[in-house]
Amino acid sequence: MPIRVRSALVLTIATLTAAVLAAGPLPVAADAAGRDGALAGIDRIRTELHRHGPGADLLVAAHRGQWRDAPENSLAAIEAAVEDGAEVVEIDVRLTSDGVPVLMHDTSVNRTTDGSGAVSSLTLEQVRRLHLKEGLGGAAARVTEHPVPTLAEAMEVVRGRALVNLDKGWPFREEILQVLQQTGTVDHGLFKGSPDVAQAEAFMARDPEIEYMHVVDDGTWAQALQxxxxxPVAVEVIFDRATDAQAQPEYLSQLAGRGRVWINTMWESLAAGHTDETSLRRDPDLGWETVVQRYRASMIQTDNVEALVHWRDRGDIRFWDRQRGPRTVRVQAEEPRAGGEGVAYHDTDDNRCASVSPEQDRLDVCTLRGARSLGWIRGGEWVEYDVEVVVPGRYAVSARVSSPYDPAGTMVMTWDGEPGATLSVPNTTDHNALRRVAVEERWFDRGAHRLRIEMPSTEYQNFNIDYVQLDWLTRR
Structure with missing residues (x-):
């Protein structure tokens, strides 16, 4: 295996902090000598970027910043991504009508701000009056106080600390390059695109500090070898099937011999079903380990920065969440107790995710970018689970849920027939934006317990449940 999963070094605000974590899923060379361990921040990252042979570290890229903690493409999201260990922060760049590069994924500001209109039709002054919405935005997302950043502001945040992947920016590369030159951060930027080779080579020839990543898919895969x-310092490989030409071992081996191999694991079509969520549920066939070993990834872009960094640094993925531990009990929402309709659950219509779970007649067991979840939840439905507690004590109960709506719905829990808490499911800004939410603390004796979750018919219900979790707190 050509890429090394890091064993100790984790990026913080400006330096690297040693962290010895539990043994993990991939073997790591024990000798850290010669890994430029004395370097810090951008010097270490740039040195590592240009290493792509055996022993090179896996580099983590944060998709749109750490949008789970702050609005996507905000300065706070960039800051959080760096603090959480990402060496690269992916940002999206658009031009205002007066030619200023700003951070915005869509061509319009509608989804992620409290404004409307195309970015290209708004002046910088107009864009700066807008406020970003929470998380991934959307109609029901809360408006925050975060403004839309300029590229220059973003480069000041990452200066000396991380690289930025300049997505959407190839058509504006001249304006972007000018900003990077003015801020002294040309060597912090990672330009990307899929132009003809001559155009890409001409742009790289402009400045030896320009870093360029070529994007290949079904139509452009042959370009990367020309x-x-x-x-290019890296090649971004996009494939929706394992049989695609750009996903074949010989081709990937050639790419890995020339530079870094970048693979995206945010959703299924980017890497033939290998996603962050399949990695979190430890699917034996789909996930980060296969992306590294079979597809030669030496850079992974993710929506789950903390989890990937934890796994990359040899942490046990079962316990990536800081609140989890060996005494954690997890109840998967797609695994109700035996009995079927009317006994173990009640679903008001036929299975709407039959292509994902054909074994289910009525229960909607769906996939959210690889996470197996209970979806299409409607009022009047309920589901029951058998829960086995090994260690008695007081536990924190939480639920991993998602919804783009507000209100999203209500979960009424009972334990062994006794009333539990009622959770008002929050707007997580997207069906795919699963978030773990605290529910209550309660005592559990050792042994079997019965959990019942009801969705009242008197309230609007439209959310997803990934799992319910019990985290042991104390014996008292």
Missing amino acids: FSGRQ
Whole structure:
């Protein structure tokens, strides 16, 4: 395996902090000598970026920043991504009508701000009056106090600390390059695109500090092997099937011999079903381990920065969440107790996710970018689970849920026939934006317990449940 999963070094605000974690899923070379361990921040990251042979570290890229903690493409999201250990922060760049590069994924500001209109039709002054919405935005997302950043502001945040992947920016590369030159951060930027090779080579020739990543998919995969002089520092490989030409071992081996191999694991079509969520549920066939070992990834872009960094640094993925531990009990929402309709659960209509769970007649067991979850929840439905507690004590009960709506719905829990808490499911800004939410603390004796979750018919219900979790707190 050509890429090394890091064993100790984790990026913090400006330095690297040693962290010895539990043994993990991939073997790591024990000798850290020669890994530029004395370097810090951007110096270490840039040095590592240009290493792509055996022993090179896996680099983590945060998709749109750490949008789970702050609005996507905000300065706070960039800051959080760096603090959480990402070496690269992916940002999206658009031009205002007066030619200023700003951070915005969509061509319009509608989804992620309290404004409307195309970015290209708004001046910088107009864009700066807008406020970003929480998380991934959307109609029901809360408006925050965060403004839309300029690219120059973003580069000041990452200066000396991380690289930025300049997505959407190839058509504006001249304006972007000018900002990077003015801020002294040309060597912090990672330009990307899929132009013809001659155009990409000409742009790289402009400045030896320019870093370029070529994007290949079904239509452009052959281009990456046509660079005759200076090679792209990385190639972003996109494949929706394992049989795609760009996903074949010989081709990937050639890419890995020239530079870094970047693979995206945010959703299924980017890497043939290998996603963050399949990695979190430890699917033996789909996930980060296979992406590294079979597809030669040496850079992974993720929506789950903390989890990937934890796994990359040899942590046990079962316990990536800081609140989890060996005494944690997890109840998967797609696994009700035996009995079927009317006994173990009640679903008001036929299975709407039959392509995912054909074994289910009525229960909607769906996939959210690889996470197996209970979806299409409606009022009047309920489901029951058998829960086995090994260690008696007081536990914190939480639920991992998602919804783009507000209100999203209500979960009424009972334990062994006794009333539990009622959870008002929050707006997480997207069906795929699963978030663990605290429910209550309660005592559990050792042994079997029965959990019942009801969705009252008197309230609007439209959310997803990934799991309910019990985290042991104390014996008292």
